[in-house]
Amino acid sequence: AAAALDGKMAVVRYLLDNGADPNKKDDAGSVPLHCAAKFGHHEAARLLLSRGASVDIAYFHGTPLHIAAYYGKASVMKVLLEHHADPNKVSEVLGTPLIAALSGTSEGLPESISLKCVKLLVEAGADVNSTNPDTALVVVTTYGLTDCIKYLLKAGADPNIPNSHVWCHANTNRSKLWKKKACGVTISFNFSNSNYIKLDC
Missing domain, CATH: 1.25.40.20 (Ankyrin repeat-containing domain)
Incomplete structure (x- = not known):
């Protein structure tokens, strides 16, 4: 090794x-x-x-x-x-x-x-739509990777698949997360934990 x-x-x-x-x-x-x-x-x-x-x-x-x-x-x-x-x-x-x-x-x-x-x-x-544990779009939005978001959407990623949990903790820089809206996608996640923020974009 x-x-x-x-x-x-x-x-x-x-x-x-x-x-x-x-x-x-x-x-x-x-x-x-x-x-x-x-x-x-x-x-x-x-x-x-x-x-x-x-x-x-x-x-x-x-x-x-x-x-x-x-x-x-x-x-x-x-x-x-x-x-x-x-x-x-x-x-x-x-x-x-x-x-x-x-x-x-x-x-x-x-x-x-x-x-x-x-x-x-x-x-x-x-x-691109595998949910193990979340979809690629959920993860890529968390990190604010706009070029990757655009590519995944063109590759057939479904922005409306429910996620198992939200990765965006309250201390996440939300400015990065708004960028997904520019791709014409509405972010709508269900929340069950108050430690996570709602993305009103």
């Missing part, structure tokens, strides 16, 4: 040639392919897959595709999707890979990178 993390191809190849199991999990449950995905080492990912790494192997945070999407590693995402990674697999922590790609912006991922990842997933068959 350490070699995959550093992208040291010669070391990865040597270990695999000498019987290393590409699907062996560490104490956290991750495998070398998760490490390659996180740090954008697409060549290491391709090598691991060619030697039997499971493309959809998962741990608490999700599959390698979830990890690559969350960290905006489009080059690794392409490799994983070429090897038929499931763009709709649900993670306990990150939801679907589509939600993961959008959520990465909360850690500083630029929207342009997130949008690139979103497009890869949608083109690979990601369900």
Whole structure:
């Protein structure tokens, strides 16, 4: 896993040639392919897959595709999707890979990178209306990603699907949330918790 993390191809190849199991999990449950995905080492990912790494192997945070999407590693995402990674697999922590790609912006991922990842997933068959736990539109509105909102709407996202809960906590910067109105969408969520704000736009 350490070699995959550093992208040291010669070391990865040597270990695999000498019987290393590409699907062996560490104490956290991750495998070398998760490490390659996180740090954008697409060549290491391709090598691991060619030697039997499971493309959809998962741990608490999700599959390698979830990890690559969350960290905006489009080059690794392409490799994983070429090897038929499931763009709709649900993670306990990150939801679907589509939600993961959008959520990465909360850690500083630029929207342009997130949008690139979103497009890869949608083109690979990601369900833009999946509710695991909320739709992509609910999540993207929370983060105020207007370009992603426009793309998702054009890709068939339904703005009227009820959400399971609202992500917009009362301390959220509402100025970012109003931007969805510019796309011609009325935001109408049902609220069951007084800690969440109503979006009167």
